[in-house]
Amino acid sequence: MRSASTLYRLEKRWSLVFIALPVIGFFTFTISAMVFSFWFSLTDFNPVRMETRYVGLENFRRLFADALFRQAVFNTFFLLISVPIGMFFGLLLSVYLQQKGAKNYALRLLYYLPAVSSVVAINIIFRYLFNGEFGLLNHLLNIDVQWLGTGRWPIKFAIIIRNVWAAMGVAMVLYLAGLNNIPASYYEAADIDGASIFQKFFMITVPLVRPISFFLIVTGIIAGMQNFADAQLLANGNPQGITVVYYIWVRGIDANRYGVASAASILLGAIIMLMTYVQFRRSSWVEVR
Structure with a gap:
């Protein structure tokens, strides 16, 4: 042996x-x-x-002299608004499903489905939903908004709505896992003290799921800074909806300007690393005390 x-x-x-x-x-x-x-x-x-x-x-x-690149940078940062919004709705959804009990697997599957669905198929479907002439959204709300037009804001909000809808499923699953680890005695003690639903939510639930929130913020920002499919498929190259990665492809690689594409890639990578570093340096709020 x-x-x-x-x-x-x-x-x-x-x-x-x-x-x-x-x-x-x-x-x-x-x-x-x-x-x-x-x-x-x-x-x-x-x-x-x-x-x-x-x-x-x-x-x-x-790059900095190109107005389209500056527009792409602004769009990329503006579209990051969908990250905290998706997290918030995902948390509300997870609280709702936890209160429904264990027999809600069908609902969990339904809400998580966007996270595992084809990005191409989702964007094509949303192009029909946001169509200014026969789109379902305009019909249901009885409005006349050219979501996919050349206006400055409609296409941005259309992309944000799509991203929030797609991000809720992932946030829901992770928050559900975190909620299941919160001792029920905390909520029982709060009930004895006469705490309201909102007080229990903001004083118990939100603080105890901070590590999950931190993870979702970091990964959501990294993914959002590299967004390409929305600019390509949903915005269809609309300058008001393009992102930095889409700019790298159209103005760089597709135009055989590899030096410009590489410079934009280096800047994007540096911004992502800097933002991630700052988030970790400012992560003291994640600690549960």
Whole structure:
């Protein structure tokens, strides 16, 4: 029989092998891609002639001088409003489902369905819902709003509504898991003290699900900053609805301006990392006391 020390060394070697695989993949496909992207952001690469000309920070200057890029940045940040709204409705939905009891699996499945549905199919359906001529939303509300038109705000609010609807399911599932871990004695003690429903919600439920809220905020902002499908499919390239990632594709890769696309990618990555860093540095509110 092998000694305990031999088995430990063997287990340690195999653990290093399994750890090495994702680390090698990360450096090969992520770090190397970031390095090449940074290099391309400083060049004017011609894919036809396969020529690379160093231009320094010229691509970054072109970005900030481009009104469409500034519009894309504004749109990307404005559309992040859907993150806290989706979290709030997801929390309300999870509280409702918990009060309904355990026999609500059909409702949970129904509300979670958008999270596992095709993004392409969802955006196509919402294009019909928001259609200005025969859209269901205008018909039900008896209004005449060109949601998909060239107006500055309607397309933004259309994307926000779609994103809130799609984000509620994920928030609901995570918040349900958190609510199930809150001791019922907290609510019983609150009932004895005569606390109202709103007091129990804001003084017990909301503080005790802060870690889940923090996770949803961080991941929601990261995903929102990389939004592409809404600008491509729902906004259909409408300048009032484009995002930075869509700009990278249209004004960069699709136009063979790889230097501009790389510069925009570097800026986007830096903004995402900075926002994530700030959120973690300001995460003291997550601690439950």
